[in-house]
Every structure is written in structure tokens, then in C-alpha cells.
Amino acid sequence: MAAPTPLTYSALDPRGWRLAMGLRPLAPEHWLEVDANRDAELARKSDLLARERSTVLAITGEGEDACRELLEEVTASLRRYHPGVAVEVDESEHPLVAASRLVQEDLCVLERHDEWRLVAACVCFPSRWSLAEKIGTSLDAIHSPVPGYDESLAAPTRKVFDRLEPDRSFWRLNWTLLDNADLFQPAVARVPGESxxxxxxxxxxxxxxxxxxxxxxxxxxxxxxxxxxxxxxxDEEFTENLLRALRSAPPATREYKGWGDIAERLAQRTGR
Ligand code: HEM
Structure with missing residues (x-):
């Protein structure tokens, strides 16, 4: 397993917990990120693709053209914006798997049929959700366990997906606290540890x-x-923001995230 890295993105809103799309414009050169953990994370992916294939890979047969195009885009982007990185494509593999083996990102392909549906995905590093349960389903169904998504994010997300154009991409952040550093966390369990x-x-x-x-x-x-x-x-500011977010999150969110009483224990530990 790769060593836990120092903080790359804080992701905390200093105003407290917010359920928000938080989309920001994405420049093409920042689509994929490469760092010192690349070799370790790609090795982990390789291991998971061998041992846990049905957990980390879901291919419906739809989206085959898109997967081929994705592989082309991944190789082109790495060659152009990360020239120091080795880009060796195994042509005998499914293009989604070949693309996934090149990047630290998990890759999901969605197509608009009656609705936007997840038609192919390679997710080696899920944060406690099951790809097998989500494949083939719509954006709304994928997010059904997320408190507040239906009321405040479903409609805007659908709209953004319908209007998205190739020259205008976006990025956003999600964060959580977990009692385990493993990148591969397919379990749906929300029972917090006592650590x-x-x-x-x-x-x-x-x-x-x-x-x-x-x-x-x-x-x-x-x-x-x-x-x-x-x-x-x-880091004082980080700790303040974290505690504010944990305390202001609605109970349903805290339960969904599996935080238990971590806010109280953290407050005690840091004397706040
Ligand atoms: C702009 C688009 C999107 C927004 C605003 C959004 C928002 C969210 C939010 C707020 C959560 C809750 C996570 C947390 O608080 O820890 C979530 C969870 C999740 N999202 Fe999205 N999401 C978007 C797109 C997608 C897409 C395209 C997929 C396709 C795979 C996806 C898959 C998931 C999954 C699998 C979960 C975990 C659900 C569970 O716990 O069962 N999201 N998303």
C-alpha cells in the first residue's frame, strides 16, 4: 500500500458543512494528476485487477467506443502533459482496463440513454461503496444513499451533465474521515471504529x-x-475547519459518513 501522503487538497469549507456541487473549471493539463505514489498505486491496481476483478471492474458492453476514446485521451494527455511518465499500452486488454493501468485515477464512463447511466467503470479505490450495485444505474440511483442529494444536487447535476461540452470540463472535491488508510475500501459498512x-x-x-x-x-x-x-x-486552521464541519453536518450525513462520535473525541483530544 502507498504511504499516506501529506495534504494535497484541504477540501474543507471554512463556513462549515455544505452539500454542494462545488464545480470548478478544469484546464486540460490538470485532468490527470501524477505523483510519487504512482508506481505503488498502479501496482495495487494491478493486484486488485487480478484478485478482485469483479469488485473493481464493471463492463456492461455499452460504452465500448467511449472506452476506446478514453484510452486515446489518457495516453495523449499523459504524453503531452506528463512526458516523464512511461505510457505502455497493452493492446490485448479491454481499453478501460488498459487506460486504468496508466493512471492513479479511478475511471467511470457514463452515457445518456433514457438518463445518464454508468456503463463501464474501473474503480480500485472506492470509499465504501459497491461498484456492482451501481453499474448500469442512473446518477440519481447511484446517489440514493447520499443524504440531501435528491433534494439539492440531483437536478443541478443532471443539468450540468446534459450541458457539458468537451472544451469545458470541471473538477470538484469530496472528503471524509475514515479509521483505515487503505485505498481499496469496497465495504458498505458505516460502523465507526473506536480507535x-x-x-x-x-x-x-x-x-x-x-x-x-x-x-x-x-x-x-x-x-x-x-x-x-x-x-x-x-495545523490550527485545518483542525478548526474540520471540527466546524463535523459539528455542523446534519445527523443523517454524520451517520452516512460513518463518523460516529469522532467529532466529540477529536474536540476532547485537541482541547476545543
Ligand atoms: C457533478 C457531479 C456529482 C456530484 C455533485 C456528486 C456528489 C456526490 C456527493 C455529495 C456524494 C456523497 C459523498 C460524501 O459526502 O462522502 C457522492 C457520493 C457518490 N458519488 Fe457522486 N457526485 C457526482 C457525480 C458522480 C458520478 C458521475 C458518479 C459515477 C460513478 C458518482 C458516484 C458516486 C458514488 C458511487 C457515491 C457513493 C454513494 C454511496 O455511498 O453509495 N458521482 N456524490
Missing amino acids: APEDWFFRVERQTIRRLARSRAIVFTIRTYVSALSSLLG
């Missing part, structure tokens, strides 16, 4: 949405960064 706050981890997902020009499919990438909370608690 001390110092043994928890701040997990940030940097997500991008991008429309492919030829197939008109949408690619959703998820890049996961994990930092040990113990390494972040010395």
Missing part, C-alpha cells in the same frame, strides 16, 4: 467530469488522497 482520532485518516476525492468529443460519453475520474489525521492536527 483514537490520531489513528484516523482524512480522505479526499478529487473528481473530474469531462465530455468525450467523439462518443459524447462523459468520463468521471476519481483520484483519492489519504493523509494521516495525526499529521494534520498540528
Whole structure:
């Protein structure tokens, strides 16, 4: 497993907990991110693709053109914006798997049929959700466990997907706290551990949405960064913002996130 990295994206809103789309414009050169954990994370992907294939890979047979186009886009982007990175494509593999083996991101392909549906995905680093349960389903169904999504995010998200064009991509952040640093967390369990706050981890997902020009499919990438909370608690501003977010999150969100009483324990530990 790759070592937990220092904080790459804080993701905390200083105003407290907010359920928001939070989309920001994405420049092409920032679509994919490469860092020192690349070799370790790609090795982990390779291992998961061998041992846990049905957990991390879902291919419906739809979206085949889009997967080929995605592989072309991934190789072109790496060659252009990350020239130091080795780009060796195994032509015998499904293009989604070949693309996934080149990047630290998880890759999801969505197509507009009656609704936007997840038609192919390689997700080696899920944050406690099951790809098998989501494949083939709509954006709304995918997000059904997320408190507040239906009321405040479903309609705007659908609209953004319908209007997305290849020259205007976006990125956003999600964050959570987990009592385990493993990148591969397919379990749906929301039961919090009893471990001390110092043994928890701040997990940030940097997500991008991008429309492919030829197939008109949408690619959703998820890049996961994990930092040990113990390494972040010395930062006053971070700790203040984290506590504010944990305290102001609605009970349903806290339960969904599996936070248990981490806010109270963290407050006690930091004397706030
Ligand atoms: C702009 C688009 C999107 C927005 C605003 C959005 C928003 C969210 C939010 C707020 C959550 C809750 C996560 C948390 O608080 O920890 C979530 C969870 C999730 N999202 Fe999205 N999302 C978007 C696109 C997508 C797409 C395209 C996929 C396709 C795979 C996806 C898959 C998921 C999954 C699998 C979960 C976890 C659901 C569960 O716990 O069962 N999201 N999303």
C-alpha cells in the first residue's frame, strides 16, 4: 500500500458543512494528476485487477467506443502533459482496463440513454461503496444513499451533465474521515471504529467530469488522497475547519459518513 501522503487538497469549507456541487473549471493539463505514489498505486491496481476483478471492474458492453476514446485521451494527455511518465499500452486488454493501468485515477464512463447511466467503470479505490450495485444505474440511483442529494444536487447535476461540452470540463472535491488508510475500501459498512482520532485518516476525492468529443460519453475520474489525521492536527486552521464541519453536518450525513462520535473525541483530544 502507498504511504499516506501529506495534504494535497484541504477540501474543507471554512463556513462549515455544505452539500454542494462545488464545480470548478478544469484546464486540460490538470485532468490527470501524477505523483510519487504512482508506481505503488498502479501496482495495487494491478493486484486488485487480478484478485478482485469483479469488485473493481464493471463492463456492461455499452460504452465500448467511449472506452476506446478514453484510452486515446489518457495516453495523449499523459504524453503531452506528463512526458516523464512511461505510457505502455497493452493492446490485448479491454481499453478501460488498459487506460486504468496508466493512471492513479479511478475511471467511470457514463452515457445518456433514457438518463445518464454508468456503463463501464474501473474503480480500485472506492470509499465504501459497491461498484456492482451501481453499474448500469442512473446518477440519481447511484446517489440514493447520499443524504440531501435528491433534494439539492440531483437536478443541478443532471443539468450540468446534459450541458457539458468537451472544451469545458470541471473538477470538484469530496472528503471524509475514515479509521483505515487503505485505498481499496469496497465495504458498505458505516460502523465507526473506536480507535483514537490520531489513528484516523482524512480522505479526499478529487473528481473530474469531462465530455468525450467523439462518443459524447462523459468520463468521471476519481483520484483519492489519504493523509494521516495525526499529521494534520498540528495545523490550527485545518483542525478548526474540520471540527466546524463535523459539528455542523446534519445527523443523517454524520451517520452516512460513518463518523460516529469522532467529532466529540477529536474536540476532547485537541482541547476545543
Ligand atoms: C457533478 C457531479 C456529482 C456530484 C455533485 C456528486 C456528489 C456526490 C456527493 C455529495 C456524494 C456523497 C459523498 C460524501 O459526502 O462522502 C457522492 C457520493 C457518490 N458519488 Fe457522486 N457526485 C457526482 C457525480 C458522480 C458520478 C458521475 C458518479 C459515477 C460513478 C458518482 C458516484 C458516486 C458514488 C458511487 C457515491 C457513493 C454513494 C454511496 O455511498 O453509495 N458521482 N456524490
